[in-house]
Amino acid sequence: MSSILRTAHIVRQSGAARVTARNISRRSYHQIYDGNVARGKKFVDEQKAIHHHAASTAGMWYKVSLYLALPLVTVSLIRSFKQETEHIAHIKHHASEEEPEDLAPEFPYQNIRRKDFFWGDGDKTLFWNDLANAHRA
Known part of the structure; x- marks a missing residue:
């Protein structure tokens, strides 16, 4: 039985036998190079x-x-x-300088909120920007 098969067979056994499997593989490895x-x-x-x-x-x-x-x-x-x-x-x-008609239009499907946010005044999202985001009417 080759050393690889012996090692594979022992590794399948319980955890305590795995230490033995490592020792056998080391022994077999050294036996290959001891002679040459x-x-x-x-x-x-x-x-x-x-x-x-x-x-x-x-x-x-x-x-x-x-x-x-x-x-x-x-x-x-x-x-x-x-x-x-x-x-x-x-x-x-x-x-x-912008006139109200120059601003981006507010569509009814934008900024739909069923309930207020639990931080701040409840209107501002986590990544709120006063310049870019419009306040809820």
């Missing part, structure tokens, strides 16, 4: 190469995140903040 030193050395060298590659790749992505992604997100944040500030100033400027 060159094969064991090759395996260890491959594992070291994999570890080295993983460490260098992780370092590269850390640097990409730190030096590329973080500044780009910061620039985007500043740009969007400036645009929104200009937009709000534009809305405030035109809000005082």
Whole structure:
């Protein structure tokens, strides 16, 4: 019976036997490489190469995140903040000049509320904006 089948058979048993399954798989693993030193050395060298590659790749992505992604997100944040500030100033400027016919029409299906909100005066939603939202009549 191969070591894999032996391990699979023991793993199906109770939880206490799982420790034995791990020990058998370790024993079988070491038995493969104990007889052939060159094969064991090759395996260890491959594992070291994999570890080295993983460490260098992780370092590269850390640097990409730190030096590329973080500044780009910061620039985007500043740009969007400036645009929104200009937009709000534009809305405030035109809000005082607008005639009632220039405003967006109020349709009967908009802002239907069966009961008041439990915060504030009950009229304002959680994301209320006095410039964009119309008060209920």
